[in-house]
Amino acid sequence: MQSIFLLLGLFADAVSASPLGQQPLGHISPTELPAGQLAEGLRKPVRGRFLHITDFHPDRLYKAGTSIDRSCHRGNGPAGYFGAEGTDCDAPLSLVNETFRWIEENLKDEIDFVIWTGDSARHDNDEKIPRTANEIMELNTLLSQKWISIFVEEGVRETSNAVPRMSIPVIPTFGNNDIMPHNIFNEGPNKWTKRFAEIWNPFIPEDQRHTFVEGGWFTAEVVPGRLAVISLNTMYFFDSNSAVDGCNAKSEPGYEHMEWLRVQLKILRSRNMKAILMGHVPPARSSEKKNWDETCWQKYTLWMHQYRDVVVGSLYGHMNIDHFMLQDNNKVDIDSKAHGKVSINSKADYLESLRNQWSSLPSPPSGIFDELDSVSDLGDLSEVEPAKDKRGKKKDKKKQKFLEKIGGPWAERYSVSLVSPSLVPNFFPSLRVIDYNITGLDDVARGADASTHAADDTTSGLDHAEIDTPETGDDSLTPPEIQKKKGKGKKKKPKFKVPEPPSSTAPPGPAYSNQAFTWLGYTQYFSNLTKLHEQLATSEQGDNPRIDYEIEYTTNDDVYQMKDLTVRSFFQLAARIGEEGVEEKQTEVNSQGADWSLSKKKKPVNNVWRAFVRRAFVGFPVDDLDDLDG
Ligand SMILES: *[C@@H]1O[C@H](CO)[C@@H](O)[C@H](O)[C@H]1NC(C)=O
Ligand SMILES: *[C@@H]1O[C@H](CO)[C@@H](O)[C@H](O)[C@H]1NC(C)=O
Ligand SMILES: *[C@@H]1O[C@H](CO)[C@@H](O)[C@H](O)[C@H]1NC(C)=O
Numbered sequence: 229m230q231s232i233f234l235l236l237g238l239f240a241d242a243v244s245a246s247p248l249g250q251q252p253l254g255h256i257s258p259t260e261l262p263a264g265q266l267a268e269g270l271r272k273p274v275r276g277r278f279l280h281i282t283d284f285h286p287d288r289l290y291k292a293g294t295s296i297d298r299s300c301h302r303g304n305g306p307a308g309y310f311g312a313e314g315t316d317c318d319a320p321l322s323l324v325n326e327t328f329r330w331i332e333e334n335l336k337d338e339i340d341f342v343i344w345t346g347d348s349a350r351h352d353n354d355e356k357i358p359r360t361a362n363e364i365m366e367l368n369t370l371l372s373q374k375w376i377s378i379f380v381e382e383g384v385r386e387t388s389n390a391v392p393r394m395s396i397p398v399i400p401t402f403g404n405n406d407i408m409p410h411n412i413f414n415e416g417p418n419k420w421t422k423r424f425a426e427i428w429n430p431f432i433p434e435d436q437r438h439t440f441v442e443g444g445w446f447t448a449e450v451v452p453g454r455l456a457v458i459s460l461n462t463m464y465f466f467d468s469n470s471a472v473d474g475c476n477a478k479s480e481p482g483y484e485h486m487e488w489l490r491v492q493l494k495i496l497r498s499r500n501m502k503a504i505l506m507g508h509v510p511p512a513r514s515s516e517k518k519n520w521d522e523t524c525w526q527k528y529t530l531w532m533h534q535y536r537d538v539v540v541g542s543l544y545g546h547m548n549i550d551h552f553m554l555q556d557n558n559k560v561d562i563d564s565k566a567h568g569k570v571s572i573n574s575k576a577d578y579l580e581s582l583r584n585q586w587s588s589l590p591s592p593p594s595g596i597f598d599e600l601d602s603v604s605d606l607g608d609l610s611e612v613e614p615a616k617d618k619r620g621k622k623k624d625k626k627k628q629k630f631l632e633k634i635g636g637p638w639a640e641r642y643s644v645s646l647v648s649p650s651l652v653p654n655f656f657p658s659l660r661v662i663d664y665n666i667t668g669l670d671d672v673a674r675g676a677d678a679s680t681h682a683a684d685d686t687t688s689g690l691d692h693a694e695i696d697t698p699e700t701g702d703d704s705l706t707p708p709e710i711q712k713k714k715g716k717g718k719k720k721k722p723k724f725k726v727p728e729p730p731s732s733t734a735p736p737g738p739a740y741s742n743q744a745f746t747w748l749g750y751t752q753y754f755s756n757l758t759k760l761h762e763q764l765a766t767s768e769q770g771d772n773p774r775i776d777y778e779i780e781y782t783t784n785d786d787v788y789q790m791k792d793l794t795v796r797s798f799f800q801l802a803a804r805i806g807e808e809g810v811e812e813k814q815t816e817v818n819s820q821g822a823d824w825s826l827s828k829k830k831k832p833v834n835n836v837w838r839a840f841v842r843r844a845f846v847g848f849p850v851d852d853l854d855d856l857d858g
Pocket of ligand 1: 322
């Protein structure tokens with residue numbers, strides 16, 4: 229009973245004369261409330277769904293009917309009312325406004341939080357009208373206001389000019405076009421971290437503001453006490469940011485960022501919490517494209533592996549094409565000084581390079597995944613069903629070998645990063661809704677009002693103590709893969725703290741086995757602007773044209789067939805995409821009614837690969853797709 233009075237005391241300052249039952253819960257982690265004291269009116273049960281949206285690129289200069297060669301700012305041309313789909317033009321406000329209306333009408337009450345991965349200003353692509361810093365801030369403010377107008381806590385806004393309270397968390401991050409000149413981001417604090425701390429004030433938890441001003445990164449508890457979203461400032465990892473130099477040197481902000489991330493994940497593990505990572509520029513690394521400085525990729529991949537019990541998954545934008553990437557922990561070599569840039573070819577070449585990577589994934593013995601799915605205790609597969617005959621034993625050996633190669637039955641050798649396509653209609657405007665497992669979360673509340681989360685004293689204490697204490701001189705903490713590489717006699721110690729792996733008794737994390745917070749699937753939405761503009765031309769739409777988002781695909785459909793979004797499911801999909809095509813005997817129309825196999829009677833065809841490429845371009849008709857191999 230005492231704690232209830234304490235709580236009332238805490239509330240008293242902010243909201244006098246209101247009964248406890250009407251207060252939003254965001255102030256206090258629900259775990260601090262005595263069991264059974266959650267009043268009905270206080271409950272905000274998790275819904276098991278969130279929105280990922282990225283790369284709006286709003287442009288106030290966009291004019292319908294202008295030339296796409298002039299950034300859709302001038303001249304005469306085909307630029308449409310809602311944008312010039314399939315071009316490099318930025319997004320008109322009509323598209324931005326209508327997208328927010330659609331979100332308000334269709335998603336507002338369905339989602340627990342919003343992941344918003346940057347590039348919320350136009351490109352600097354018009355020599356006649358260069359961008360200004362104020363324009364970048366103003367466009368970011370515009371989008372922030374839109375989120376606030378949808379998700380402001382009812383009845384709170386009008387009462388004061390204080391920071392608006394959000395009914396669900398919205399988590400932003402810096403894009404390479406949210407700064408000037410684009411790509412160049414200096415060590416913080418700087419004018420960008422300071423001004424965005426103001427613009428994003430309602431989105432950054434109070435106890436994270438200092439951190440944000442220092443480095444442009446922060447953590448938000450989206451399900452208090454259970455799930456955090458970590459907003460990375462990928463500008464410090466980005467190869468094109470010439471103001472910084474990777475993650476190895478202690479003087480670099482990238483080094484500091486990785487240290488901070490390591491400590492965050494360590495704290496979350498100690499609190500038995502899980503984390504979603506998000507950022508703008510994804511860690512692409514193939515023969516055709518490398519986005520991050522290699523030293524940052526190395527640490528990131530190692531961190532993902534060591535904290536594989538904590539991290540649920542990672543979400544990025546920037547590349548505007550829908551795809552995913554696997555980070556392979558066997559590619560971690562902590563002594564590497566590799567630099568070297570790979571030039572960017574076309575997007576299709578990049579996708580081909582991913583396919584090439586995936587074609588050399590360890591090849592699964594037939595039936596292995598069905599078997600893994602049906603077995604609940606995966607300690608040792610061969611013990612589950614010991615083979616009796618010689619051939620059976622050989623088969624078992626093959627399976628064991630395969631499992632060793634992929635890091636055990638959960639494929640823990642790998643981690644996955646997802647890239648959502650953009651809102652700006654480089655193809656069609658697009659957004660993604662991700663479903664996650666809410667088993668056992670009946671009594672937890674989703675987060676609200678990031679601005680007033682009580683700072684967790686134990687957390688900040690741990691934070692400082694940890695930073696001052698050397699963690700590993702102990703080789704037992706070095707991942708076995710790395711120990712092996714260094715050979716026996718001379719063990720070189722890494723020049724940074726290698727994070728501790730999960731305890732040997734820890735069950736696999738939500739990225740690896742389906743449990744609370746595991747991503748179950750996503751729905752990709754798009755708006756067919758070509759169709760809309762046709763309708764507008766025949767004035768079917770009237771004075772107040774609206775846009776609609778429709779489902780492009782879901783991850784559990786006939787093509788992707790993903791039963792969840794665990795790493796093993798992505799491994800299977802990647803392996804299927806990497807497979808060689810088979811020759812088609814006769815014309816087939818695939819289950820979605822797409823007819824791209826029509827013209828391909830003789831050439832080998834891999835329909836999963838074809839779908840992957842089509843989806844990369846959000847279903848927009850792209851020239852030359854037919855020329856892609858198989
Ligand atoms: C979009 O909304 C903003 C307010 O948020 C308004 O100022 C602007 O006129 C709208 N533009 C269009 C084209 O709807
Ligand atoms: C969520 O996780 C639980 C516990 O592992 C599992 O039993 C359940 O099937 C999962 N739910 C879904 C919808 O996959
Ligand atoms: C978009 O609309 C156009 C015109 O109606 C149509 O030809 C095209 O197939 C549609 N694309 C998709 C992916 O639905």
